[in-house]
Amino acid sequence: MTTAADDAANVLDLHNPDFYLNRELSLLQFNLRVLEQAMDVRHPLMERLNFLLIFSSNMDEFFEIRVAALQNQLETGTGLPTADGMLPGEILKQISSIVHDAVTRQYHILNDILLPALAEEGVHFLRRENWSAEQAAWVKRYFREQVYPVLTPIALDPAHPFPRLVNKSLNFIVPLDGKDAFGRQTGLAIVPAPRSLPRVIRIPDDICGDGHDNFVFLSSMIHAHVSDLFPGMKATGCYQFRVTRNADMEVDERADDLATALKGELLMRRYGDEVRLEVADNCPRHLVDYLLQKFELGEEDLYEVNGPVNLARMFTDVKRPRLRYSPFTPRIPPRLKNPDNIFEVIDEGDILLHHPFESFNPVVNYLAEAARDPKVLAIKQTLYRTGTNSEVLDHLETAARNGKEVTAIVELRARFDEASNIEGARRLQEAGAIVVYGIVGYKTHCKMMLIIRRDANGVIRRYAHLGTGNYHTRTTKLYTDFGLLTADEGLCQDVHKIFLELTGMGKAARLKQLMHSPFTLHSGLLELIDFETQEALAGRKARIVIKVNSLTDPQLMQALYRASQAGVEIDLIVRGMCCLRPGIAGLSENIRVRSIIGRFLEHTRVQYFHHAGERRVYLSSADWMERNMINRVETCFPINDPKLRQRVIQEGLESYLQDNSQAWLLQADGSYIRVPSTEWEVPFSAQQVLLEKLT
Incomplete structure (x- = not known):
């Protein structure tokens, strides 16, 4: 005898690629949600800037790991269709299109919204053309005393081939006029900015005398004085660029000493294969083409930016309380x-x-x-x-x-x-x-x-x-x-x-009591989902609420689809990657997926199952990904005390399901929209409520 769920499953092939979202594009959507926090006026101004910089840092890792892996699969022909049916080449094309648009938006937010707003608050990131005479004199002294001694310009000629540049390092390509002391006329040099130098430097208050926080970029200092590095020659330009490399490591775990093997790989990480080139958008095209050729990258790997190419290192210490989150003291029970x-x-x-x-x-x-x-x-x-x-x-x-x-x-x-x-x-x-x-x-x-x-x-x-x-x-x-x-x-x-x-x-x-991977966690979760499915088929109450960082495991997603088809009400709170498509008729109309992006990075993994009224609650170190279920040692432990169980349900799940301030809803097409709110609805932020309740 077949059940209604069986009949539905027979009609809908749960392996159909149309029912799944691509994991890399889903992760990219998470990063876009982080970027949008820079536009959210509910965050203090410096925190909005921080979200913009976090987006840069996240994208660095995205290219170092995700894009690098896809490029390697494409080059070696080892890429297989993912659950959504996409191949590496198609994924890379979509990534390139989405990221180019996102980077354009990022620099628009920086240049046209955040920096002017910060200037109104007395926080200035000064461009060279806006330096006063006193500021320019101080910058010159700082450059001569702190920057010049540690710079190593590299002329490009047969004795000085194009240097092997460190992953994500700030560099400048400099066209030159004239001959040097040896009679060389190479016409081109590379100037790496040492990592020991800060990328943003505060001008002392006594120099400005305006009571404001005034900063200059290291890149501006080098631009202004780059000719000092080439005595008797003239720098006719100075253009920032940065290359991102494959930073994933392959360690032979059969080595006699894993730590020693890993140390060797750490050195190689700095010089992996190139995956992305960022260049200042005022760089002449012939120099851009020269860099692309040297790094063996294509046009789709080029990102021309209107500002500093290394935004991830733009974090600054501005002691203006109204521009920061209010400090809090964590509670001790x-x-x-x-x-x-x-x-x-x-x-x-x-x-x-x-x-x-x-x-x-x-x-x-x-x-x-x-x-x-x-x-x-x-x-x-x-x-x-x-x-x-x-x-x-x-x-x-x-x-x-x-x-x-x-x-x-x-x-x-x-x-x-x-x-x-x-x-x-x-x-x-x-x-x-x-x-x-x-x-x-x-x-x-x-x-x-x-x-x-x-x-x-x-x-x-x-x-x-x-x-x-x-x-x-x-x-x-x-x-x-x-x-x-x-x-x-x-x-x-x-x-x-x-x-x-x-x-x-x-x-x-x-x-x-514990479930643990790679042994019992995966099967245990499938059994718990199946129990709710059977309860729903029997006409009894069935409910699942899951909070994780990522959901990509095919078997768990298929189990959730079957539960939804049986009538189980399912809420998923997934911060980052989610490959499940909610809201598909006959498949996932009983599944809702939301993501919370706020002051704190959501990291809890909570699993709730109604379980015939027992209300089973588990906390876990594992996300719902294949790697966590199969290739990692993870624990998933029950909360046995009824009062503590209720705390986890209320604080870790229900409050996030009520959030109408920092929540985004996943749509069936893979896009996210902010939770719509009405004029009469009271704003509710789970993180803020927990701050007020627990601290």
């Missing part, structure tokens, strides 16, 4: 304010922390107390991203030096954090900790800490911290994440078994 013994507090019941609204300090203090406590025997922790100056690493070092058995699972391959992770691993090893680099072929992405302690009665107790975010004290102030402190024996035992998996060998652990 009452139970965790100066506890005599944090382990006794956790024994009384689970503790949920919602960052950044609630402080991450209790987690750091928990580790610090464990490092000092003579009753603590062992500490086990996963480290994916920690940062270079990490309190977490400090406390793990202290614990190891105090004789605790410290085990750190350090994921060296966390993209763009490889160098700091290698250094962190070295520090821990020197302190006497056991350092493991995870499992060959699988990134260790789970966020967990386990403390083994002997209580006053001599009984061994376990205490765990599980989270959706990294142990990185800077990002805990910028990303939304949940963390759970627990002494629940079942959960802690599961965490212990996963650590044993990561450091030892054997069959996959049989866990009581």
